[in-house]
Amino acid sequence: MRVAAVDLGTVSSRLLLAHVEDGRIVESTKLTQITDLGQGVDATGCLSDAAMQRVIDACSGFVREIGAFAPDAVCTTLTSAARDAQNGDVLIEGLRGLGLHPQVIPGEIEARLTFYGVAHDFPERRIAVADSGGGSTELAVGSYVPGRPLELERVQSLNIGCRRITDRFLAGDPPASSQLEEASAWAAQQFSSYWDEVGERPDCLVAVGGTVTTLVAMAHELAVYDSAFVHLHELTTADVDACVDLMRVRTVDEIAQLPGIQPKRAPVMLGGALIIREVLRAGGYRSLTVSENSLLVGMATTVAEVLSGEVPAIGWTPELS
Template structure:
């Protein structure tokens, strides 16, 4: 039994997972998500704003306190799309170091592998496609995870990170909310060929598409009008393309305050959820999927499993070794 913590600082959300692990599997966990909008303005300016850095640091101070209270022996801290796009990333990394963290800006393919590893434990032996659509990028990976007493088998066929995310689409294409029809059309025309190229590169499309991230979990909450978010209800819930299209049709005529008032939508996610829904619809359309399965597991669960492997002196299954800190 070992207690670990994984922190992921994304384009829209900063997230913490505190987990108790046994033999590489999570047996108990706590999650904390704060919408910090680290990627605000990054697509246009290529730098973190001082306000965005401070929002993330405020969240991380809370995360450090929670990690210590939980008794985690090691912490892994990762940064993804927004941090890959900026020229002033050191301004944030240095402050994170002052908290005792050892942050790593991970490549998109590593992000995809970690997410797949976190999700695939629920689908042992099944060839699946896993998509993680965030604020700045969408990671897609196809593969199979087959655990056995002789050692886990982990086979990936196509791991890609595309610079398509809800924050990037909103800032690049929408002048305001609700967006004009031609702005939505332009966003679709930009993202669709990139998704088409991904699916064409596969010899055979998997039957099952799994999606993670705040967009799809929020869409489930919206579709089912969850006034109080219930992760147990959302986890492994199917989301059909018609449900996604209906959500888009409802939101595309609304302003931010109207979207924020919808059941299941966090107020801070309201400015980007429409773009996120359009991204997911185009991903599904391009791949020929009429439904997907939503997973509450993600990069954080993959990080925790990879941390266990590294601490045991094993070669991590995904081929990436995390840098760990002790608080």
């Protein structure tokens, strides 16, 4: 069957067009635009008109792609920025005007979808998954046995993301050392609280999101992004430290010129790298595995389950159009 999944996050708007057979994606196309929906939300509590228009413009293009793909169903979700914003209904009405059926999902559902997307590469293995986005970071520990519901031990969504930490702490360009230390301490405290309640930590930490994929591209100075190289690539604490050191003395414009960085992501990359560093430190990990199979893959697989009349493995049924 054909499935379309739209994920409207705090930094990026993404579309996945997937062919699903026997519960697995066998062919897919992914489109991503950096729309920075969450710009200013942490301070104002509202989505700006400009940010909403950027998302509407991106989704107008997505709708054309969806029409050409002719899927059996479409699922559209919004995450942290829309959860926080007082005026999220304005954006939702605009998306409905494009023919989409948007739904704002809770942080726990976001974590479950992401874990499900990642876990297909780690069947029957206990893993930890971190999804570091623009406004929040979702953490989950558990395992997945094909054909059974997810077994998750601890799932939490924390309001720590690259856009949020940048807006809240990193005012300088480049930020002062004291700002970097304050931002790191804020993230470290919350991540430590999560890991303290996990018990025995899984050997494998898997991370998803634009920050970690970009860190791999930075560490290896990829002039052209290579998803096959990035997917399931190991990112060490030394890699992350080197990227932080590279960016901390540079302005946003200078960061945008570094190999492996999309210029539109440059304003939030240092903040994102600090978050990944603190996730590793708090969990006691020396490295993590980067996955490109994130929320979109979990969503597409869940939609296929619903279309097949199955009970979704993540315990949540999406609205479809």
